Amino acid sequence: MNDDKFVEVKNLKKVYDNGHEAIKDVSFSVKKGDLVCLLGPSGCGKTTILNMLAGLLNPTSGDILFDSKSVVNVAPKDRQIGYVFQNYALYPHMTVLQNVMFPLTVGKQKMPKDKAKEIAEKYMETTQITELADQKPGNLSGGQQQRVAIARALVQQPKILLMDEPLSNLDARLRLKIREEIRNLVKKVGITTLFVTHDQEEALSIGDKIILFNNGVIQQDDMGQNFYLEPNNYFVANFVGNPVIDNFKVNVKDGKITGSDFEINVDDLDKSRFKRDLTNGEYTLSVRPENILPAETGHVSAKIDDVELIGRERILKFTHDGVQARSLVDLETPIKRGDNVNLKMRLDRVFLFTKEGERVY
Amino acid sequence: MRSNQKKAWLFLAPTIIFVTFFSIYPILRAFVMSFQSGPLINLNWTGFSNYQYIFSDPEFWRAIRNTILYALISVPVALAISIMLAWFIFSKVKHKSFFETTFFMPYVTSTIAIGIVFRYIFNGEYGMLNFLLRALHLPAPNWIDDPSMSLTTIIIFGVWTSLAFNIVILMGALRNIDPNYYTIADMYGATGTERFWRITMPQLVPTIAFLLTMNIIAAFKIYTSVYALFNGQAGVGNSATTAVFYIYNKFQIVGTPGVAMAATVILFLIIMFVTFLQRKMMKKIGGR
Amino acid sequence: MKKIRWGTLVAYIVLAIFAIITVFPFVYMILGGLMSFRETTTIPPTLIPKHFEWSNYAKVFAQAPFARYFLNTFITASVTTIVSLFNALLGAFAMVNLKFKGKGVVQVVLLSLLMVPGEAIIFTNYNTIARIGLLNTYIGLVLPFLTSIFYMYYLQSYFGSISQTIYKAAMIDGASDWEYIWRILVPMSKGGLFTVALLSFISGWNSFLWPLLVTNEDSMRLLNNGLTSFASDAGSETQLQLAAATLTVLPILILYFIFRKRIIRGVVRNDLKG
Structure with a gap:
C-alpha cells in the first residue's frame, strides 16, 4: 500500500503500428483520492495515456501500477476502473436504469437483477438522475447524459475513475456548472480520478494537480498555480495563461x-x-x-x-x-x-x- | 484497442472455412479443370485442348454473341428508361413511394414464375401482347416459336426485370443530391430541362456508372430468364443460347466438364474485365 | 405555369403506362390462375374469368407435391438465412471491433471474392457436393450458401457506423465479446439485421440454378424447380401453370408489401458501396 503513488506510470512508451511515437517515456504518479488533470493540446497523447491506463491500448514498453500492482497484462474489465467517454457512449437501446445496471449484469461477477437494480439506484441518486430512470439516452440533454455516464462508471465501485474530455460536448454555461458538480461528486465518493482535457481553465479549476503534455512528453507535473507562476519551459508559459x-x-x-x-x-x-x-x-x-x-x-x-x-x-x-x-x-x-x-x-x-x-x- | 488475435480468428472461422471450401477452392478447381478432359471421375491433363475446342465451336460463339448482344442492348435501354422514370417520380409526382413500391415488385419475384407468365403474354396466337399489337395494326410476330425473334424476346423480358433495381438505386441517388443546388438554380431562373441536365445528371454519373457495371455483369450471367421463357430450352433450335446455358449444357448434359470450365474461365475473365473497367472509371470520376 | 403542368401530365401518363406494364404480368398471373383452360387460350384473350376456378389450385396440389416444395423451399431459405446471418454477424464483429494481424489481408481477399460471379463457381461446387454424396439432401442444398461475404460486408458497414467507444465502454463495463454481441450489437442493429434477413430469405426463396443442379428427386425439389418441371409436365394446361406460378410468387409478394420500405431502403443502402 502506497497512497502517495496509488497510480504509478513508469517509463511508458507507445509507438503506433504506423511508426507514430505517441508517448515517449512518460512517468508520473497520482495520490489516492486526488483529482488529476491530464492537460495538453489535441494530439499530445493525453487520451492515449488514458486508454493505456484503461487497458484499451497496450503500451509498447513501460509499466502501469495500480495500488503497487502492475496492470499491464490485466484486461480492462479486471482493472477496477470506471471510464467516462467524451461522447458518453451510452447504449442507445437501453433505458437510463438499464445503462447504469449494465456493468453489474455482465461478466463473471454478474449479480442478480434486483441487487443490481438496488446498487444502480443508489448511484443514480448520487448523480441525481433517479427521475430519468425509464428514459432512453436519445431523449436526454447533454448534461443528463453526462450524469448517466458517470453513474455507469461508478456503479462497479471502481478504484480509479478515468474521464476523457467529459465536458467538451456541453455548452459553455453548463460546462462551468457540471465541472463543479464533477469535482464535488468525485470528492464525495473519494475516488482517485484522472481527467483529460485540453482546456487549461477547466484543468486549473478542477484539478488537485495538473500534468501538462505536449508531443508525448510531460512538460510539467505540478500544482495549478505553478504553471502560471513558475512554468518549466517556453511551451508551458505559452500554453497556460489567458490572455x-x-x-x-x-x-x-x-x-x-x-x-x-x-x-x-x-x-x-x-x-x-x-x-x-x-x-x-x-x-x-x-x-x-x-x-x-x-x-x-x-x-x-x-x-x-x-x-x-x-x-x-x-x-x-x-x-x-x-x-x-x-x-x-x-x-x-x-x-x-x-x-x-x-x-x-x-x-x-x-x-x-x-x-x-x-x-x- | 488491444490485440485479440486468437479470438478474432475464432469469430471469423466459420466464414473463412466456408469461403475456402465454396469460393476459393472452386475457383482454383475450375481453372485446373479447364485444362483437363474426360468425365468428372476420370479427368486427365490435356493442356489447352478445351480452349481450342470452344474457340472453334460455333455453338460457343453463338452463345457469346447472344450474351454480348443481350448485354449491349438491354442494359442501355433499361438504364435510359430507368433514369426517365426515376426522374419523373422524383421531380414531378406526389405519390413517390407508391410508384417506387410498384416498380420494385419485379426485383423480389421469382424470375422463373414470372417468366412462365411472360411465356403466355408473348404467345403468338392467344397472347396478350399480340392481341394489343393487332389492335393497333402493328406486326404481331411469333415471339416464342420464331428463332429469329428469341433474342428480342429475352431482351424485352430482361429490360422488364432490370428496371426495378435501377429505379430504386437511382431514387436513392436523387434523394442524396443536396436540395440547395436546386434552390440556387431556381434563384438564377433555370428551367426544368436545365435543372435536369446541368445539376441532376452530373450528380448521377457515379450511380449510373455503378448501375451500368452491375447490369452488364448480371447480363453476362443470364440464364434463368431464358430457361423460364422457353420452358427449359434456349429458344427454338438453341437460337437464344447464352454463355451460362452453354456451360450448363457442356457440364451437365454433354458431360464434358473440362470444356464447361474453359468456357467458365472465359466468362469469368470477361466479367473481371468489366469490373476492372468500372474501377478505373469510378477512379476517374472520383478524381475529378 | 402552364408549361410545368404539361410536363407533370406527361410524367403521370408515362409513369402510368410503365406501372401498368410492370403490374400487368402479376395481375394476369393471378387472374389466369383462376380461369378455365378455354379462357386462357381464347382469341381475343380474356382478362377477367367468368367464374373463379378455385379448383385449379386443388388440381395443382394433386398433380405435383407443391406442399412438399413449399416446405423444402421454406426450410432451405430459412436455414440459409439464419446460419449465414449468424456467421456474417460474428465475422463482421471481428472485422469491425477486433484488432489482429492479417486483418487487411482477410479484407482484401473477401472483397475480391465479392466480385467473383456465382455462376463461375456453382458447377465446381456441384462437383464437391456430389463427391461428398450430398445430392438430394437439405445439407447439399444449403451448404455452399451458409456464408455470405456480401451480407458480412453489409453488416460491416452497418456496425462500422456504431461509435467505437460503445465497444470500449462495454469492455470496461466488464462485458465479454459474446455479451457485447448479443446485448449491445444485435439490439442496436436490429433494423439492419432484419433487412439483411429479409433480403437473404427472398433470394433463397427465388434460387433456381443451384437446386436445379443438386436435386433431381421430386421430393427434394424447391418451388422454382418444381414449378418448371410442373410447367413442362402440365404441358398445355396453362391455367394450372399460372396458378402454380401464383403460389410461388404470392408469399414473397405479401412479405414485400408488408416490409416494402425496409426492403427498398436495405437494397439502396447496400449498393452504395461503389
Missing part, C-alpha cells in the same frame, strides 16, 4: 539584455530566480500581460492597436517588433485605441527562455 503571455526576442551580451528597442541590465533581475548561468546568445523574454503595464517611463513604447474589454479588465493590444503583444489593465484605465504609451515590465516576474525553450530565469 497569452507576451514574448520578446532578445539578445544577451556581456550583462545586457537587448530587445529591438529596449535594454535591460542583467543586474536588475532577481538573482535568486536564475535556474542556471546566463550565457551570451539569443533568448526569448516572456512576460504575462498583467506584468507589463503602462508607466511614465517604460521598457517598451508602442501604439495601441486595439482595446478589448474582458469583464473587469481591458486588454491593450500593441505590435512590438512585428509580433502582437498584450497588456492587461484595469477597467478604469483611460487609454484608447491609437494612443502611444510606455510599458514597463515587472522584472521579478519575467521569464527568459533559450531558443530550445528551456527556462533560464
Whole structure:
C-alpha cells in the first residue's frame, strides 16, 4: 500500500503500428483520492495515456501500477476502473436504469437483477438522475447524459475513475456548472480520478494537480498555480495563461539584455530566480500581460492597436517588433485605441527562455 | 484497442472455412479443370485442348454473341428508361413511394414464375401482347416459336426485370443530391430541362456508372430468364443460347466438364474485365 | 405555369403506362390462375374469368407435391438465412471491433471474392457436393450458401457506423465479446439485421440454378424447380401453370408489401458501396 503513488506510470512508451511515437517515456504518479488533470493540446497523447491506463491500448514498453500492482497484462474489465467517454457512449437501446445496471449484469461477477437494480439506484441518486430512470439516452440533454455516464462508471465501485474530455460536448454555461458538480461528486465518493482535457481553465479549476503534455512528453507535473507562476519551459508559459503571455526576442551580451528597442541590465533581475548561468546568445523574454503595464517611463513604447474589454479588465493590444503583444489593465484605465504609451515590465516576474525553450530565469 | 488475435480468428472461422471450401477452392478447381478432359471421375491433363475446342465451336460463339448482344442492348435501354422514370417520380409526382413500391415488385419475384407468365403474354396466337399489337395494326410476330425473334424476346423480358433495381438505386441517388443546388438554380431562373441536365445528371454519373457495371455483369450471367421463357430450352433450335446455358449444357448434359470450365474461365475473365473497367472509371470520376 | 403542368401530365401518363406494364404480368398471373383452360387460350384473350376456378389450385396440389416444395423451399431459405446471418454477424464483429494481424489481408481477399460471379463457381461446387454424396439432401442444398461475404460486408458497414467507444465502454463495463454481441450489437442493429434477413430469405426463396443442379428427386425439389418441371409436365394446361406460378410468387409478394420500405431502403443502402 502506497497512497502517495496509488497510480504509478513508469517509463511508458507507445509507438503506433504506423511508426507514430505517441508517448515517449512518460512517468508520473497520482495520490489516492486526488483529482488529476491530464492537460495538453489535441494530439499530445493525453487520451492515449488514458486508454493505456484503461487497458484499451497496450503500451509498447513501460509499466502501469495500480495500488503497487502492475496492470499491464490485466484486461480492462479486471482493472477496477470506471471510464467516462467524451461522447458518453451510452447504449442507445437501453433505458437510463438499464445503462447504469449494465456493468453489474455482465461478466463473471454478474449479480442478480434486483441487487443490481438496488446498487444502480443508489448511484443514480448520487448523480441525481433517479427521475430519468425509464428514459432512453436519445431523449436526454447533454448534461443528463453526462450524469448517466458517470453513474455507469461508478456503479462497479471502481478504484480509479478515468474521464476523457467529459465536458467538451456541453455548452459553455453548463460546462462551468457540471465541472463543479464533477469535482464535488468525485470528492464525495473519494475516488482517485484522472481527467483529460485540453482546456487549461477547466484543468486549473478542477484539478488537485495538473500534468501538462505536449508531443508525448510531460512538460510539467505540478500544482495549478505553478504553471502560471513558475512554468518549466517556453511551451508551458505559452500554453497556460489567458490572455497569452507576451514574448520578446532578445539578445544577451556581456550583462545586457537587448530587445529591438529596449535594454535591460542583467543586474536588475532577481538573482535568486536564475535556474542556471546566463550565457551570451539569443533568448526569448516572456512576460504575462498583467506584468507589463503602462508607466511614465517604460521598457517598451508602442501604439495601441486595439482595446478589448474582458469583464473587469481591458486588454491593450500593441505590435512590438512585428509580433502582437498584450497588456492587461484595469477597467478604469483611460487609454484608447491609437494612443502611444510606455510599458514597463515587472522584472521579478519575467521569464527568459533559450531558443530550445528551456527556462533560464 | 488491444490485440485479440486468437479470438478474432475464432469469430471469423466459420466464414473463412466456408469461403475456402465454396469460393476459393472452386475457383482454383475450375481453372485446373479447364485444362483437363474426360468425365468428372476420370479427368486427365490435356493442356489447352478445351480452349481450342470452344474457340472453334460455333455453338460457343453463338452463345457469346447472344450474351454480348443481350448485354449491349438491354442494359442501355433499361438504364435510359430507368433514369426517365426515376426522374419523373422524383421531380414531378406526389405519390413517390407508391410508384417506387410498384416498380420494385419485379426485383423480389421469382424470375422463373414470372417468366412462365411472360411465356403466355408473348404467345403468338392467344397472347396478350399480340392481341394489343393487332389492335393497333402493328406486326404481331411469333415471339416464342420464331428463332429469329428469341433474342428480342429475352431482351424485352430482361429490360422488364432490370428496371426495378435501377429505379430504386437511382431514387436513392436523387434523394442524396443536396436540395440547395436546386434552390440556387431556381434563384438564377433555370428551367426544368436545365435543372435536369446541368445539376441532376452530373450528380448521377457515379450511380449510373455503378448501375451500368452491375447490369452488364448480371447480363453476362443470364440464364434463368431464358430457361423460364422457353420452358427449359434456349429458344427454338438453341437460337437464344447464352454463355451460362452453354456451360450448363457442356457440364451437365454433354458431360464434358473440362470444356464447361474453359468456357467458365472465359466468362469469368470477361466479367473481371468489366469490373476492372468500372474501377478505373469510378477512379476517374472520383478524381475529378 | 402552364408549361410545368404539361410536363407533370406527361410524367403521370408515362409513369402510368410503365406501372401498368410492370403490374400487368402479376395481375394476369393471378387472374389466369383462376380461369378455365378455354379462357386462357381464347382469341381475343380474356382478362377477367367468368367464374373463379378455385379448383385449379386443388388440381395443382394433386398433380405435383407443391406442399412438399413449399416446405423444402421454406426450410432451405430459412436455414440459409439464419446460419449465414449468424456467421456474417460474428465475422463482421471481428472485422469491425477486433484488432489482429492479417486483418487487411482477410479484407482484401473477401472483397475480391465479392466480385467473383456465382455462376463461375456453382458447377465446381456441384462437383464437391456430389463427391461428398450430398445430392438430394437439405445439407447439399444449403451448404455452399451458409456464408455470405456480401451480407458480412453489409453488416460491416452497418456496425462500422456504431461509435467505437460503445465497444470500449462495454469492455470496461466488464462485458465479454459474446455479451457485447448479443446485448449491445444485435439490439442496436436490429433494423439492419432484419433487412439483411429479409433480403437473404427472398433470394433463397427465388434460387433456381443451384437446386436445379443438386436435386433431381421430386421430393427434394424447391418451388422454382418444381414449378418448371410442373410447367413442362402440365404441358398445355396453362391455367394450372399460372396458378402454380401464383403460389410461388404470392408469399414473397405479401412479405414485400408488408416490409416494402425496409426492403427498398436495405437494397439502396447496400449498393452504395461503389
